[in-house]
Amino acid sequence: MKPLRDAGLSALVALGLFGVMIGLKTDAGPHSLVLRARPWAVAAAVAAVFFGRLAMLYWRQWRPAGTPSPRHVAATLSRIGRYAAPLLLAFAITLPLYAGRYWLDLGVLVLTYVMLGWGLNIVVGLAGLLDLGYVAFYAVGAYSYALLAQTFDLGFWTCLPLAGLLAALWGVMLGFPVLRLRGDYLAIVTLAFGEIIRIVLLNWVSLTGGPNGLSGIPRPTLFGLKFNGGGGPGSFADFFGLEPSISQRVVYLYFVILGLALLTNWVSLRLRRLPLGRAWEALREDEVACRSLGINVTVTKLTAFAIGAAFGGFAGAFFATRQAFISPESFTFIESAVVLAIVVLGGLGSQLGTALAALVMIGGAEVFRDLQEYRMLIFGLALVVVMVVRPRGLVSGRTPSVALGGRRHIGADMMSEGHG
Amino acid sequence: MAYALQQLINGVTLGMIYGLIAVGYTMVYGIIGMINFAHGDIFMVGAFLSLIALTGLAALGISSVPLALAITLVFAAGLAALYGWTVERVAYRPLRGSFRLAPLISAIGMSIVLQNFVQVSQGARVKPMAALIPGGMPLMRDGTFTVQLSWMQIAIVITTLVMLAAFTWLVTRTPLGRAMRACEQDLKMAGLLGIDTDRTISLTFVIGAALAAVAGLLFLLYYGVIDFFIGFVAGVKAFTAAVLGGIGSLPGAVLGGLAIGLIETFWSAYFSVQYKDVASFSILVLVLIFMPTGILGRADVEKV
Numbered sequence: 001m002k003p004l005r006d007a008g009l010s011a012l013v014a015l016g017l018f019g020v021m022i023g024l025k026t027d028a029g030p031h032s033l034v035l036r037a038r039p040w041a042v043a044a045a046v047a048a049v050f051f052g053r054l055a056m057l058y059w060r061q062w063r064p065a066g067t068p069s070p071r072h073v074a075a076t077l078s079r080i081g082r083y084a085a086p087l088l089l090a091f092a093i094t095l096p097l098y099a100g101r102y103w104l105d106l107g108v109l110v111l112t113y114v115m116l117g118w119g120l121n122i123v124v125g126l127a128g129l130l131d132l133g134y135v136a137f138y139a140v141g142a143y144s145y146a147l148l149a150q151t152f153d154l155g156f157w158t159c160l161p162l163a164g165l166l167a168a169l170w171g172v173m174l175g176f177p178v179l180r181l182r183g184d185y186l187a188i189v190t191l192a193f194g195e196i197i198r199i200v201l202l203n204w205v206s207l208t209g210g211p212n213g214l215s216g217i218p219r220p221t222l223f224g225l226k227f228n229g230g231g232g233p234g235s236f237a238d239f240f241g242l243e244p245s246i247s248q249r250v251v252y253l254y255f256v257i258l259g260l261a262l263l264t265n266w267v268s269l270r271l272r273r274l275p276l277g278r279a280w281e282a283l284r285e286d287e288v289a290c291r292s293l294g295i296n297v298t299v300t301k302l303t304a305f306a307i308g309a310a311f312g313g314f315a316g317a318f319f320a321t322r323q324a325f326i327s328p329e330s331f332t333f334i335e336s337a338v339v340l341a342i343v344v345l346g347g348l349g350s351q352l353g354t355a356l357a358a359l360v361m362i363g364g365a366e367v368f369r370d371l372q373e374y375r376m377l378i379f380g381l382a383l384v385v386v387m388v389v390r391p392r393g394l395v396s397g398r399t400p401s402v403a404l405g406g407r408r409h410i411g412a413d414m415m416s417e418g419h420g
Numbered sequence: 421m422a423y424a425l426q427q428l429i430n431g432v433t434l435g436m437i438y439g440l441i442a443v444g445y446t447m448v449y450g451i452i453g454m455i456n457f458a459h460g461d462i463f464m465v466g467a468f469l470s471l472i473a474l475t476g477l478a479a480l481g482i483s484s485v486p487l488a489l490a491i492t493l494v495f496a497a498g499l500a501a502l503y504g505w506t507v508e509r510v511a512y513r514p515l516r517g518s519f520r521l522a523p524l525i526s527a528i529g530m531s532i533v534l535q536n537f538v539q540v541s542q543g544a545r546v547k548p549m550a551a552l553i554p555g556g557m558p559l560m561r562d563g564t565f566t567v568q569l570s571w572m573q574i575a576i577v578i579t580t581l582v583m584l585a586a587f588t589w590l591v592t593r594t595p596l597g598r599a600m601r602a603c604e605q606d607l608k609m610a611g612l613l614g615i616d617t618d619r620t621i622s623l624t625f626v627i628g629a630a631l632a633a634v635a636g637l638l639f640l641l642y643y644g645v646i647d648f649f650i651g652f653v654a655g656v657k658a659f660t661a662a663v664l665g666g667i668g669s670l671p672g673a674v675l676g677g678l679a680i681g682l683i684e685t686f687w688s689a690y691f692s693v694q695y696k697d698v699a700s701f702s703i704l705v706l707v708l709i710f711m712p713t714g715i716l717g718r719a720d721v722e723k724v
Binding site: 013016017018020021022024025027028032033034035124130172176177180181183184185187188189191192193195196200202203219221265333334337339350372373374377379380382384387388391392420 | 453476526544704711
């Protein structure tokens with residue numbers, strides 16, 4: 001009987017929460033606002049809470065005995081991971097062979113977030129610096145490319161390193177003043193930085209076009225060959241004697257972002273084995289111990305910010321060239337939250353987890369696209385639920401970079417708390 | 421001179437609203453050491469609840485403004501408190517003792533949930549409301565410019581001061597306040613000494629949410645328009661206020677709120693309205709870098 005009573009109480013709370021907010025909708029009336037009652041919507045919401053809670057309680061009671069411990073799950077996942085990563089890679093490379101335009105576009109979107117996730121993973125996952133303003137570097141990259149390309153008539157491949165460089169510069173500029181801050185304070189300052197950059201982009205109309213954004217950003221070329229739907233001399237289709245088609249560009253963009261994402265992955269994997277990467281991870285675990293061992297904390301943090309930002313900048317430049325149009329609307333705080341959510345859901349520091357999380361979240365959001373305004377609601381709920389159920393993310397656990405004998409996987413629950 | 425005086429009045433009014441929100445941040449941070457990211461959205465929910473209540477009361481034919489406001493205040497604060505309690509119970513309590521980023525992410529998720537819940541249930545449009553307390557008194561005349569002190573501004577300042585006085589009494593004079601202060605000093609120790617820490621934390625959220633809802637009502641009355649997105653920016657500014665005043669300190673939160681309100685108003689009046697948020701955010705960055713303990717905060721000693 002206890003679950004029933006508990007669910008009843010939950011329903012009562014839900015009635016309090018939803019009764020007014022859902023039950024009485026304010027609509028624009030002839031003179032002032034008028035209220036419209038929606039009792040059925042309230043009843044539905046309260047019933048959903050009641051049965052949801054009931055199902056949850058019964059599931060908890062009747063859950064099959066011997067549930068695998070988190071450690072066990074993590075170990076299994078890492079074993080699967082050894083096979084999953086090459087499989088995923090093969091799938092990603094061969095996707096254009098059999099996927100249509102829609103799926104390729106979705107693939108480009110997912111890969112952009114995978115890249116952003118891997119870039120942010122360097123800052124948050126490896127160095128343990130919580131950055132809520134990562135979208136700022138994404139914006140810097142996008143606007144750098146757009147402005148450079150339009151002002152100096154440069155191509156995508158020339159601008160890409162420049163965009164990354166500029167973003168890295170901004171990373172250092174942001175990183176320098178916040179070196180002393182930790183944890184939540186760092187998070188809120190980076191959030192403020194992200195917002196400042198967005199507001200400047202929004203209001204500096206003469207340079208950025210303000211809320212109208214920048215349009216007509218040049219598309220990328222392959223060794224000077226253009227990808228335009230019409231064909232003509234100098235185009236990819238013309239050079240290879242193919243039928244001109246817009247899908248060639250989509251395939252090309254897909255491979256560009258796949259390459260960029262893999263580059264990010266490769267660089268971060270290599271960096272983890274360098275002294276610098278080791279210093280990052282040491283910093284994440286214990287800053288005070290790092291200092292006492294003579295690690296230069298300033299340089300370590302700044303490089304993390306710079307390298308993470310550079311990849312954000314690359315992704316931004318790619319975003320600009322893919323969309324051919326950018327405006328400050330694409331660089332709101334919610335983007336930072338999405339990327340951070342990908343990194344955290346994937347399990348901090350886990351490359352495969354980040355990729356899987358991006359696939360699940362961006363792909364999932366796409367599946368829910370029909371639900372329109374409910375999409376973000378579901379996204380937020382998913383964030384809370386995953387945090388409550390698996391606070392350490394999907395693939396939690398860390399493989400030590402150095403080990404005596406065999407490398408052993410360490411479950412997240414075995415680790416003490418890192419302060420950074 | 422007259423212009424500056426007017427800005428001072430406006431700034432103090434705005435600062436009072438920020439101060440009320442900042443109290444909720446500072447209390448929660450003081451006790452469990454996390455930024456309650458959803459607090460700004462609770463403020464927004466409070467504003468919406470007030471709007472619904474005021475519209476409903478007008479439809480019921482209650483024409484006495486003080487009565488309508490009193491009912492709305494109690495109604496909005498009570499329901500927002502329920503929201504605060506639910507947020508804590510659902511999204512934060514299961515994560516207590518979990519790794520440090522988890523509650524923050526969960527809080528960001530909750531903030532997104534609240535925003536989109538209000539957007540879905542009440543619509544994305546801006547909600548206007550006619551001024552309830554019109555008029556005011558002219559204070560000073562300087563050429564063509566008249567310094568106005570509106571009744572609304574007086575009401576806002578008085579409401580805030582009453583709320584803060586009641587809250588200060590609660591924290592300093594009641595058993596609950598004592599438990600809250602004990603939890604703030606050492607959560608584990610307070611638990612060992614028989615304080616129901618879960619209940620204390622819940623009540624902290626409840627009280628913080630109620631104060632935020634009052635701020636929401638005042639915001640609605642003062643500006644006359646709200647939408648589902650007001651919580652984000654107001655939240656960051658109120659957090660700035662809490663940090664500026666010294667996190668964990670109640671008078672500090674109000675002082676910080678006043679400072680932020682004044683800076684924002686004067687910046688808009690003399691420099692540029694578009695960049696007013698940049699001003700507040702820059703203050704946040706500067707304070708954290710040069711004065712991390714704030715005006716009235718105490719230094720956080722780290723033991724190794």
